Structures are given as structure tokens and as C-alpha cells.
Amino acid sequence: MLTMKPILRNTLNVAAGLLLGIGVIGQLAFNGRPSERTPTGNVITAPVLPKQLSFAGEAVPLDRWDVRERLDREVMINYYNHGNILFLIKSANKYFPVITERLRANGVPEDFKYLCIAESNLLPGAISSVGAASFWQFMSGTAPGYGLEVNKEVDHRYDLIRATDAASAYLKSAYQKFGSWTAAAASYNCGQGGYNGQATYQGTKQYYDLLLPEETNRYIFRILAFKHLLENSEALGFKVEDEEKYTMPATRTITVTSSIPNLAAFAQANGTTYKMLRQLNPWLRGRSLPVSAGKSYVIQLPEEEKGF
Structure with a gap:
């Protein structure tokens, strides 16, 4: 083996010392507080939950720990998805007036516009993995039963006015069956038969007292999260100028x-x-x-x- 020259050996020793120092500093930084580890030094905090919240005029029991935790989860997940909330604020300006007008005309509470967000994110071309389509995510086999024409040339699931009328018909039917708009909204996810089966077995029709499939367990809280975030968007830090919001074309x-x-x-x-x-x-x-x-x-x- 060739012997290193003194200058080269000293240079390598200095380099090794620098690397060791960087490693120690990195380890200390990793073991520090979160604010010391973030590039900007900012502390990430959870948004504060509202003290009171309702859906379609029905109070959400926020005094219950299980309800608060489920709502907290959905609010945090969506609050920190900044781009999507900004997109929804812009899109709501375009679609909510139409949706709200049809809900009112059909005698369905205005809060169901947030169910439309939970279903499709207000994307006209949204298609689920099982083939449910557009704003209200009707299946092709179910849609005709609610007056929607579906074939290879015409698909009224993509017609916002017709689809909102169809969704309203379903929701009113579910409300008459379960006596609660919250239950009606939950059944939109799991079906009236699925909801009724769980309600019969568990001895209650109240959504917040039922153990349902996890997707339905989260469903109402996602709707509530969207309602809270959009209705309080500016107070929560989401600012969109009016001229930047989407509008219906003439x-x-x-x-x-x-x-x-x-x-x-x-x-x-x-x-x-x-x-x-x-x-x-x-x-x-x-x-x-x-x-x-x-x-x-x-x-x-x-x-x-x-x-x-």
C-alpha cells in the first residue's frame, strides 16, 4: 500500500472532521422541537373546531368526544389541503347558485350542496371506481329510476339541474323514511337499505349513535368539514378575490x-x-x-x- 503524503492526509482529516460535525448538528436538529426542524421555523397547529355546528338545521353533538374527534380528523385533513379548498371556493361560486336554487325548489335544505362536494369535489366529469358519475355520483343503473336518461348519446347525470333534482328526490324519500336529514345524507352513501339494516339491528335511526361502514362513518364528517371550511374560509386564512372565482359562462x-x-x-x-x-x-x-x-x-x- 502506498503511504499518503502529509498534506493529503491533513486535508482528509479536516474533511472528516467537518462531516462528523455536520452529522452531530443534524442529529441534534432531528431530536429538537418541531419548530426547530421546519425550514421556516413555523409551528404547525391544528385549526380550532367550531363551538357549535349544524347540518340541515340538525345540531351536531360536539359535546361527544367521538363526534369531536371524527370531525377534527376531517377538518384537519381538508384544511391542510390548501389547493383543493381554494379550488372549491372558486368552483362554488360557479355551481352553488344553480345547486341551491334546485334544492330550494325541491324542498331540500341548502346544506346538501356540501354533500355534492363530498361526492364529486364539484367536478362535472368525476367518475368513481364503480362507475358513479358527475356531480351527484349516480350509478347508471340507478339514475333512470330518478328520471335521468342514460345511454351512449345522452347521460343526464352530467346535467347539473336534472341531477340535482334527482338527488333531491332521493333525499326527500330518505328523509321520510328515517325522519332526519343527517340520516338521509348518510344513506346517500350506503343506500337506504344499508342504513335501514344497521338501524334495525342496532335499535336506533340516529346517525351519531350508529356504527356504520367506515366510509359512511366518515361521510357526514367530511360534509361538515367542507361546510365549516367554506363558510369560514376567510377567517381560516383562505382568500380568493371575486374576480378570481369561476362563473357560469353566458x-x-x-x-x-x-x-x-x-x-x-x-x-x-x-x-x-x-x-x-x-x-x-x-x-x-x-x-x-x-x-x-x-x-x-x-x-x-x-x-x-x-x-x-
């Missing part, structure tokens, strides 16, 4: 009473594009629109025609 409507063999040609003939036609009418699912005798469809088009 449109004009036409009523179609005969079949449209080519939707792209139809769009251009009406001063728009196929892409825009589909964006304004997401319930159109194909390249054509068959219209049977005596039937009609209302189609949204941009307010101003575009020349081609």
Missing part, C-alpha cells in the same frame, strides 16, 4: 326537436365548436343526438356566435 339556448346526425357540424352551423358544445352540455356523450318523435332537448350555446 349562454343562449335552443330547443332541438329532431335528430342531429353530426354534432360537430351542428356546432359550427351555430357559431361554435364541438369542444365548446360538449363543455356547455356535458350530458351530450357522443357525436350525434337521436331525437325520437315527440321528444326534445334544450342545448346551451355560447351567447355570442363565432364565425368560421
Whole structure:
């Protein structure tokens, strides 16, 4: 083995000492308090829960430890998902007026707009792993029972007004069955049959007293978390200027009473594009629109025609 020269040996000793020092400092930092370990020196804290909270006029029993802990979990998880909360604030400005108007028209409490967030995150194209679609996440087999047409050309699950009316019909039916809007909301997740089976076995219809599948156990608390965070967004530090919020585009409507063999040609003939036609009418699912005798469809088009 060759012997190291003195200068090289000294250089290596200094380097080793520096590495050892860095390691010791790193270990001390790792064993320190959280505020000493964060790059900015900030302390991460949990958002304070509200002292009172209700859903659809029904009080949430926040005096119960199990209820507070479940709510705390969902509030923390969603509060620290800053990007999504900001996105929801922007999207709510676009969709909530439509949803709220239809809920009121159907006699369903306004708070159910937050159930729509829990279902789809206000994404028109949301599709679950089992095929539930759009804002209110109806299954294709269930939707027709609530007046929604579903086929390869037309899917009214993607029509916000029709889908909200359909969801309202379900919720009113569940409310009549269980006598509680909270129970009705929970059954939207697990089904009226599933909820009723658990209620019968456990001897109570009260949501907060039932042990349900974990997804349903979390479901109402997710809805409550979204309600709390959006209704108190600015106080909680979420600031979105009005001009940054999304809005419904200005449109004009036409009523179609005969079949449209080519939707792209139809769009251009009406001063728009196929892409825009589909964006304004997401319930159109194909390249054509068959219209049977005596039937009609209302189609949204941009307010101003575009020349081609």
C-alpha cells in the first residue's frame, strides 16, 4: 500500500472532521422541537373546531368526544389541503347558485350542496371506481329510476339541474323514511337499505349513535368539514378575490326537436365548436343526438356566435 503524503492526509482529516460535525448538528436538529426542524421555523397547529355546528338545521353533538374527534380528523385533513379548498371556493361560486336554487325548489335544505362536494369535489366529469358519475355520483343503473336518461348519446347525470333534482328526490324519500336529514345524507352513501339494516339491528335511526361502514362513518364528517371550511374560509386564512372565482359562462339556448346526425357540424352551423358544445352540455356523450318523435332537448350555446 502506498503511504499518503502529509498534506493529503491533513486535508482528509479536516474533511472528516467537518462531516462528523455536520452529522452531530443534524442529529441534534432531528431530536429538537418541531419548530426547530421546519425550514421556516413555523409551528404547525391544528385549526380550532367550531363551538357549535349544524347540518340541515340538525345540531351536531360536539359535546361527544367521538363526534369531536371524527370531525377534527376531517377538518384537519381538508384544511391542510390548501389547493383543493381554494379550488372549491372558486368552483362554488360557479355551481352553488344553480345547486341551491334546485334544492330550494325541491324542498331540500341548502346544506346538501356540501354533500355534492363530498361526492364529486364539484367536478362535472368525476367518475368513481364503480362507475358513479358527475356531480351527484349516480350509478347508471340507478339514475333512470330518478328520471335521468342514460345511454351512449345522452347521460343526464352530467346535467347539473336534472341531477340535482334527482338527488333531491332521493333525499326527500330518505328523509321520510328515517325522519332526519343527517340520516338521509348518510344513506346517500350506503343506500337506504344499508342504513335501514344497521338501524334495525342496532335499535336506533340516529346517525351519531350508529356504527356504520367506515366510509359512511366518515361521510357526514367530511360534509361538515367542507361546510365549516367554506363558510369560514376567510377567517381560516383562505382568500380568493371575486374576480378570481369561476362563473357560469353566458349562454343562449335552443330547443332541438329532431335528430342531429353530426354534432360537430351542428356546432359550427351555430357559431361554435364541438369542444365548446360538449363543455356547455356535458350530458351530450357522443357525436350525434337521436331525437325520437315527440321528444326534445334544450342545448346551451355560447351567447355570442363565432364565425368560421
